[in-house]
Amino acid sequence: xxxxxxxxxxxxxxxxxxxxxxxxxxxxxxxxxxxxxxxxxxxxxxxxxxxxxxxxxxxxxxxxxxxxxxxxxxxxxxxxxxxxxxxxxxxxxxxxxxxxxxxxxxxxxxxxxxxxxxxxxxxxxxxxxxxxxxxxxxxxxxxxxxxxxxxxxxxxxxxxxxxxxxxxxxxxxxxxxxxxxxxxxxxxxxxxxxxxxxxxxxxxxxxxxxxxxxxxxxxxxxxxxxxxxxxxxxxxxxxxxxxxxxxxxxxxx
Amino acid sequence: xxxxxxxxxxxxxxxxxxxxxxxxxxxxxxxxxxxxxxxxxxxxxxxxxxxxxxxxxxxxxxxxxxxxxxxxxxxxxxxxxxxxxxxxxxxxxxxxxxxxxxxxxxxxxxxxxxxxxxxxxxxxxxxxxxxxxxxxxxxxxxxxxxxxxxxxxxxxxxxxxxxxxxxxxxxxxxxxxxxxxxxxxxxxxxxxxxxxxxxxxxxxxxxxxxxxxxxxxxxxxxxxxxxxxxxxxxxxxxxxxxxxxxxxxxxxxxxxxxxxxxx
Amino acid sequence: xxxxxxxxxxxxxxxxxxxxxxxxxxxxxxxxxxxxxxxxxxxxxxxxxxxxxxxxxxxxxxxxxxxxxxxxxxxxxxxxxxxxxxxxxxxxxxxxxxxxxxxxxxxxxxxxxxxxxxxxxxxxxxxxxxxxxxxxxxxxxxxxxxxxxxxxxxxxxxxxxxxxxxxxxxxxxxxxxxxxxxxxxxxxxxxxxxxxxxxxxxxxxxxxxxxxxxxxxxxxxxxxxxxxxxxxxxxxxxxxxxxxxxxxxxxxxxxxxxxx
Ligand SMILES: Nc1ncnc2c1ncn2[C@@H]1O[C@H](COP(=O)(O)OP(=O)(O)OP(=O)(O)O)[C@@H](O)[C@H]1O
Ligand SMILES: [Mg+2]
Numbered sequence: 001x002x003x004x005x006x007x008x009x010x011x012x013x014x015x016x017x018x019x020x021x022x023x024x025x026x027x028x029x030x031x032x033x034x035x036x037x038x039x040x041x042x043x044x045x046x047x048x049x050x051x052x053x054x055x056x057x058x059x060x061x062x063x064x065x066x067x068x069x070x071x072x073x074x075x076x077x078x079x080x081x082x083x084x085x086x087x088x089x090x091x092x093x094x095x096x097x098x099x100x101x102x103x104x105x106x107x108x109x110x111x112x113x114x115x116x117x118x119x120x121x122x123x124x125x126x127x128x129x130x131x132x133x134x135x136x137x138x139x140x141x142x143x144x145x146x147x148x149x150x151x152x153x154x155x156x157x158x159x160x161x162x163x164x165x166x167x168x169x170x171x172x173x174x175x176x177x178x179x180x181x182x183x184x185x186x187x188x189x190x191x192x193x194x195x196x197x198x199x200x201x202x203x204x205x206x207x208x209x210x211x212x213x214x215x216x217x218x219x220x221x222x223x224x225x226x227x228x229x230x231x232x233x234x235x236x237x238x239x240x241x242x243x244x245x246x247x248x249x250x251x252x253x
Numbered sequence: 254x255x256x257x258x259x260x261x262x263x264x265x266x267x268x269x270x271x272x273x274x275x276x277x278x279x280x281x282x283x284x285x286x287x288x289x290x291x292x293x294x295x296x297x298x299x300x301x302x303x304x305x306x307x308x309x310x311x312x313x314x315x316x317x318x319x320x321x322x323x324x325x326x327x328x329x330x331x332x333x334x335x336x337x338x339x340x341x342x343x344x345x346x347x348x349x350x351x352x353x354x355x356x357x358x359x360x361x362x363x364x365x366x367x368x369x370x371x372x373x374x375x376x377x378x379x380x381x382x383x384x385x386x387x388x389x390x391x392x393x394x395x396x397x398x399x400x401x402x403x404x405x406x407x408x409x410x411x412x413x414x415x416x417x418x419x420x421x422x423x424x425x426x427x428x429x430x431x432x433x434x435x436x437x438x439x440x441x442x443x444x445x446x447x448x449x450x451x452x453x454x455x456x457x458x459x460x461x462x463x464x465x466x467x468x469x470x471x472x473x474x475x476x477x478x479x480x481x482x483x484x485x486x487x488x489x490x491x492x493x494x495x496x497x498x499x500x501x502x503x504x505x506x507x508x509x510x511x512x513x514x515x516x
Numbered sequence: 517x518x519x520x521x522x523x524x525x526x527x528x529x530x531x532x533x534x535x536x537x538x539x540x541x542x543x544x545x546x547x548x549x550x551x552x553x554x555x556x557x558x559x560x561x562x563x564x565x566x567x568x569x570x571x572x573x574x575x576x577x578x579x580x581x582x583x584x585x586x587x588x589x590x591x592x593x594x595x596x597x598x599x600x601x602x603x604x605x606x607x608x609x610x611x612x613x614x615x616x617x618x619x620x621x622x623x624x625x626x627x628x629x630x631x632x633x634x635x636x637x638x639x640x641x642x643x644x645x646x647x648x649x650x651x652x653x654x655x656x657x658x659x660x661x662x663x664x665x666x667x668x669x670x671x672x673x674x675x676x677x678x679x680x681x682x683x684x685x686x687x688x689x690x691x692x693x694x695x696x697x698x699x700x701x702x703x704x705x706x707x708x709x710x711x712x713x714x715x716x717x718x719x720x721x722x723x724x725x726x727x728x729x730x731x732x733x734x735x736x737x738x739x740x741x742x743x744x745x746x747x748x749x750x751x752x753x754x755x756x757x758x759x760x761x762x763x764x765x766x767x768x769x770x771x772x773x774x775x776x
Contacts, residue, residue, distance in 0.1 A: 228620070345771060
C-alpha cells in the first residue's frame with residue numbers, strides 16, 4: 001500500500017520534470033509566442049469561465065452525435081450479424097470506411113449541410129458509427145454457440161433471446177467499440193469546430209491563434225485533456241460496475 | 254559421496270503481514286548423485302513452490318539451498334526444470350528444435366552443428382522424429398510435454414527437476430513415458446527429482462520416495478525403494494517390495510488426511 | 517440458404533461494390549440531393565482520372581503518405597522504447613503513464629494552431645503533431661503485454677541462464693510483439709488522421725490541403741475522388757503494417773488461425 005503511494009508520488013517527477021524543461025525552453029526563447037507553463041497556468045486561471053462554456057458546447061455536440069450513433073448503429077450491427085448474408089456483403093465497405101480518417105469527411109459534409117450544429121452532429125455521428133457498427137457486428141457473430149443452445153432449450157422467443165442472451169454476451173465487445181467511439185466523437189467534435197468555425201472549444205483555439213494568444217490556446221488544450229481524463233475515468237468505472245463478470249471470467253478461460 | 258542438492262531448514266511464505274501464508278516450513282532434504290528421487294504430497298501443499306526454491310527461481314524466506322556445495326541464489330548451471338505448466342514454458346515463436354537448442358545455450362564444448370545433431374537425437378529418443386520443424390502449438394499436448402522433457406534433458410544438466418511432467422496424459426502414454434524417462438535418465442546419466450501426486454508412479458520410478466505433509470509442508474517420511482533395475486511395468490508393479498512401499502506411502506497419506514479432517 | 521451464404525462470402529467484394537454503386541446511382545438519379553453535391557459515379561471516376569493525369573494528385577499523395585508512414589515508424593519506435601523504459605522501474609512507469617494520461621485525450625487538431633507558432637509550418641510541425649498523438653497505442657499495448665508475459669516463460673529463460681536484459685529481448689519482447697502490433701495498427705489509422713488534419717489546418721501541400729481547397733471551389737466530384745484516395749492510403753498503410761507483422765510475428769498469426 002505505502003509502496004504504491006511512494007511510487008505514485010515519485011512518478012509525478014516525470015511530468016514535473018517535463019514542465020520544468022518546458023519552462024526553461026520558454027525562458028531561453030523569451031517570446032510571447034512560446035509561453036512557459038507558468039504563463040499558461042495564469043491563462044488557465046483567467047480564461048477558465050470562457051473555456052468552460054465553450055468546452056461545454058463541444059462536449060454537448062459530441063454527446064449528441066455519440067448518442068445518435070449508439071441508438072442507430074448498435075442495433076444495425078447486431079442486425080447485420082444476425083442476417084449473415086447482408087453482413088458478409090457489407091463487411092468490405094465497413095473495412096474500407098474504418099480506414100478512412102473521420103476528420104477527412106468534415107469538408108465533405110460541409111458541402112452538403114453547411115456549417116451549422118446539425119452538420120457537425122452528422123459528422124460526429126458518422127465518426128462514432130464506424131467503431132460501434134463494427135464491434136457490435138463482430139460481437140453478435142462471436143456469441144458462443146453454447147449460449148444459443150441454452151436459449152433454445154429454455155424456449156425463449158426471438159426477442160427474449162436478443163434481450164437476455166445476445167445483448168449481455170455481446171456487451172463487452174460493444175463497450176470496447178463505445179470507448180473507441182467516444183474518443184472519435186471528441187476528436188471530430190473539436191476538429192469540426194476548427195474547420196467550420198462557429199462556436200465551441202475548437203473555434204476558441206482558432207481565435208486564440210488569430211489573436212496570438214498562445215497561452216490562452218494552451219489553456220484551452222489543458223481543459224480538453226481534463227475533460228478527456230474525466231470521461232475516460234467515468235467509462236472505466238461503468239465498465240467495472242457492469243462488466244465485472246467479463247473480467248472475472250477471463251482468468252477461468 | 255557428497256550430495257548434489259541439499260535443502261537445509263528451508264521455509265517459504267507468500268505475502269506479508271496479515272496476508273502472510275506460510276507454505277514451507279523447516280524442510281530438509283538431500284539428493285545424491287545418480288539418484289532418482291520422487292516427491293509426493295497432497296495437492297496445493299507447496300510442491301511447485303519447493304521446486305522453484307530448489308531451482309533458484311524463488312528465494313526461500315528461511316534456510317538455504319545448496320547445489321554441488323554452492324549456495325543457490327540464481328538458477329545454477331547444471332540444473333534444469335521441466336515445468337508443470339509445460340505448454341507455456343515452450344516459447345511459441347520457436348520451433349520444437351529451436352526450443353531444444355534454446356535449452357542448450359549453456360552447454361559448452363559443442364559447436365552449432367554438434368548441438369543440432371544432439372538435439373535431433375534427443376527428439377527422436379522422445380519419439381518426435383519429423384516434428385523438429387513444427388511449432389509447439391502445432392503438436393498435441395502430450396507431444397508438447399515430450400518436447401519440454403527433451404529440452405530439460407538436452408541441457409545436459411546433472412540434476413533435472415520434474416514438476417508433474419506426466420499429469421496430463423492418458424494411462425498408456427503415461428506408462429511409456431515413465432519408461433522413457435527412466436531410460437533417458439540412465440542414458441544421459443542424470444540425477445532426477447520428480448514431483449508427482451501419483452503414488453504408484455512415485456514408487457515405480459524412484460530409488461527413494463519423500464512424502465510431504467500438508468501446508469506448511471516439510472518431509473514427513475523417507476522411504477527407500479529397493480527394486481531391481483531396469484524397472485518393468487509388469488514385473489516391478491507385482492514385486493513385493495513395490496507393494497510394500499506403495500502400502501506404506503498410501504497409509505501415511507491417509508493418516509495425514511484423517512488428521513487434517515479431524516483438526 | 518447456406519449456398520447463398522457461401523456465394524456471398526466468396527464474392528463479397530464485387531457484391532459490395534455493386535451494391536454501393538447501385539445505391540449511389542439510384543440516389544443520384546432520384547435527385548433527392550442536388551446534383552452539384554452528389555455527382556454520379558462516372559463523374560467521380562472522371563475527376564480522379566483528370567487529377568491523376570495532370571500529376572497534381574500524385575505529388576500531393578506522396579507527400580501525405582510519406583508523412584504518415586515516417587511519422588508512424590518514428591512514433592511506433594518511440595512507443596516501444598517508452599514501454600521498455602517503463603519496464604525498467606516502477607517509478608518511471610508511473611511517470612510516463614501520467615504523461616500519457618494527460619496527452620492522450622487531446623485531438624491532433626487541437627495541437628496545430630498553437631504548435632504553428634512554436635514550431636513553424638514545416639516538417640517540425642508534422643513530426644510533433646503526428647508523434648504526440650500516434651505514440652500512445654504502441655506504448656500502452658507494449659506496457660500491458662510486457663507485464664502479461666507468462667512467468668513460466670520468464671522462468672524458463674532464467675533457468676537457461678539468460679540475464680535480465682536477455683530475457684527482455686529474447687523472451688518478453690517476442691512474446692509481447694503481437695499485442696504491440698495491434699497497437700501499431702491502431703496507430704496507423706491515427707497517424708493518417710493527424711497528417712490530414714494538420715494539412716487541412718496549417719498545410720500548404722498534401723491531400724488534406726487539396727481536399728480543403730476543392731471544397732471551397734465547390735468541386736464535389738474532386739472531393740469524392742480524393743476521399744476515395746485517402747481511404748486507399750489507409751488500406752495501404754495498414755497493409756504495410758500487416759506485412760511487417762507477418763514477417764515478425766508470423767508464428768502468432770498462424771497459431772491464432774489454428775482450429776480448436
Ligand atoms: N505467487 C503466489 N502468491 C501467493 N500464494 C501462492 C503463490 N503461488 C502459490 N501460492 C499458494 O501456495 C500454495 C502452494 O502452491 P503450489 O503451486 O506450490 O502447490 P502444489 O503442491 O504444486 O500444488 P499442485 O499439486 O496443485 O501442483 C497454494 O495454496 C497456492 O495457493
Ligand atoms: Mg504444482
